[in-house]
Amino acid sequence: GLSTAAALARRPSMTGAVLRSAVPLPPPFQAPLPIPAVLEPVGDGRYEITQREAVAEILPGLKTPLWTYEGTFPGPTIESRRGRPITVTHRNELPVPTVVHLHGGRTPASSDGYPTDLVLPHGHTASHAMHDPRAVVTTLTRDYTFPLDQRPALLWYHDHRMDFTAPAIWRGLAGLHVVRDDDEDDLGLPAGDRELPLMICDRAFAADGGLAYPALDPALRERPGVHAAYLGGVLGDVILVNGAPWPVHEVDAARYRLRVLNASNARHYELAAVTDDGRPVPLVQIGADQGLLAAPVPHHRLPIAPAERYDVVIDFSQVRPGERVRLINHLGADRTRDVMAFHVTRRAPDDSRVPDVLSTDLPTWRRSEATTVRDFSFRAGHTPHGRGWVIGGLPFDPTRTDVATTLGATEVWRLIADVHHPVHLHLVGFRVLSRGGRPPLPHDAGLKDTVSLRPGEAVEIITRFDGYRGRYLFHCHNAEHEDMGMMANLEIT
Ligand code: C2O
Ligand code: CU
The missing domain is CATH 2.60.40.420 (Cupredoxins -  blue copper proteins)
Structure with a gap:
């Protein structure tokens, strides 16, 4: 039961169509920020993920069918250490073939999730998939091996099947993967409860609570103009952070490390942090897609395109307890201007720091x-x-x-x-x-x-x-x- 019609706003096709949700949207900053669970290994360096359908309550009172890793959206977070290889066995219980790619991973080609290296759904035979002549490798489960011989960074894993990646990610096939090492741990950056992964993405909801998406809806697909709208990329009118709409998170008046991923299919953001009375709070960038910068870079506005990651430190000690800091999107309009809020609740000790030198191992290719x-x-x-x-x-x-x-x-x-x-x-x-x-x-x-x-x-x-x-x-x-x-x-x- 995916998506009955959601009205397509008329927008030039090159910039994408904004799908308007057909359900009432909740006020912002009510839902608590979920933190995706960390996946437990099943053995030394061995993980298992079942891809399956699940139903989640994303908007209050509505049931939303999803495609998930392990039943949740985002999927569980994998935490790994630099240079310690892991193997993730994916089992596909979804109704379609899938492909898993670790975005940002330095991965041997056989585990990189080439778009025709399929993991077949259970209950389907290989010959069924071979009707697609482009499908070169097909299995019912698949072991993906990641050497993780790479700089510590926020990576993410997501579907990558040829021609069908966008709807699969839209339905929920995305999760985080954090690579760490001792050097980074020793820097004294905000950690523990003061390190927050933020997977930001937009979605739209159909009247039945399902996710609206042009190609998922046969009725919509036949309507003239839909292909043109789909061509520019699909945008939703609901902003989710870690799967919750415009969430709020209670924080101490202290430094926090925000590990931001734009997991949207097509939406660009320009992020800024502002207090309720409009004072900007700087976002101090400490890392990019592939790990730490050489030195921190402060921003008032941080543009983030689909699949980009930014590692930023925000200092809430500049804010009085009781105040709120909103993360806003300068490229948004109406509801897509808000992203989430931090509610500063109390003063608290803070021994974290942001060193002037963050890393010395960046490549200096000339x-x-x-x-x-x-x-x-x-x-x-x-x-x-x-x-x-x-x-x-x-x-x-x-x-x-x-x-x-x-x-x-x-x-x-x-x-x-x-x-x-x-x-x-x-x-x-x-x-x-x-x-x-x-x-x-x-x-x-x-x-x-x-x-x-x-x-x-x-x-x-x-x-x-x-x-x-x-x-x-x-x-x-x-x-x-x-x-x-x-x-x-x-x-x-
Ligand atoms: Cu080719 Cu995030 O992927
Ligand atoms: Cu493009």
């Missing part, structure tokens, strides 16, 4: 070291399924090698876009060299795996393809764009 410079345009274009999105003029084809490189090669990529495209590379982190012909912006700092391309603005990145040989991907992380062709193969030999 332009002169690059052996190859490549150009990629990310634009609207023609695909076998009609209008879609293409990289360098070509829609995704799992049989084509778009980039062939060698292990250890350092490359500069020049990326240019027609509209906003958050571009993600699997396996490697990269650094932003320039944006629009100028030095990178403050939020481009550090080691990233996803970079936000803005309309018409060229972005240069530099990376080194070390780690593993094999077939990887790069793609737009607007999940609808990704499903509509904007993905390419990267072969490391």
Whole structure:
């Protein structure tokens, strides 16, 4: 029972359609902020996750059917240590094939979740899936092995099936994965209850409580204009943090470390923290997608594109107990302007710190070291399924090698876009060299795996393809764009 009609607001297709929920929305800052449970290992470095349908009460009094990891949305958080490999066995009890990708993981290709490496649903036979000639690897359960030989960082795992990633993530197939190490633990950053993961995403709700999504609803799919709306990416009118609508969290008047992920399919945010009387509270960035920065960078507004992560420290000791600090979205309108609130309840001791030097191991690749410079345009274009999105003029084809490189090669990529495209590379982190012909912006700092391309603005990145040989991907992380062709193969030999 997914989604009866939700009215589609008329918006230009290139920027995405905002789905309007067909149910009354609750006032903001009532629901407590959920913290996803940490997944317990079933053995030394071994985890099991069952993918199954579940029903959750996301909006008060409404039952929302979801696709989940382990029955919850977000899925359980995996906590791991740098250099200690883990294996996660996924069992698929959903009605469809799935693929799991650890976003930001330095993962051998066989466990990276290539879009046709399917985990078949139980009760289905392999021959059933083989009707799709592109499905090259199919199993009923699948062991994903992650060496985690990488910088400590907030990663996330999510579905990655070819052509169907966006609706699968929308229905709930996303969870967090935190990699830690001793060096980071020793910095004295806010920790324990004062470290909060914040998975931010938007959704819309149909009259029956189900999640509204154009392609999930046969009635909607047939309506003219729906494909065009879907083309730009799907946006909802409800902002969820860790699965709760506009939640509130009680905090001490102390420093907190917020580990922010934009898990939205297509929505960009520009985050700011403000007190109820309008005073800004700075967000001090300490980390990017791939871990700690060299030094903290304070922001008043922090743009965050789909799949990007920011590690920020916010100091609530500047706020009087009893006051509230709202996390707001400057790009939102009406209800999507609010994200969540922190209610500062009491003074409390705080021995945390934000050191001036956070890390000294960031790669310092220089332009002169690059052996190859490549150009990629990310634009609207023609695909076998009609209008879609293409990289360098070509829609995704799992049989084509778009980039062939060698292990250890350092490359500069020049990326240019027609509209906003958050571009993600699997396996490697990269650094932003320039944006629009100028030095990178403050939020481009550090080691990233996803970079936000803005309309018409060229972005240069530099990376080194070390780690593993094999077939990887790069793609737009607007999940609808990704499903509509904007993905390419990267072969490391
Ligand atoms: Cu977050 Cu290719 O994915
Ligand atoms: Cu895109």
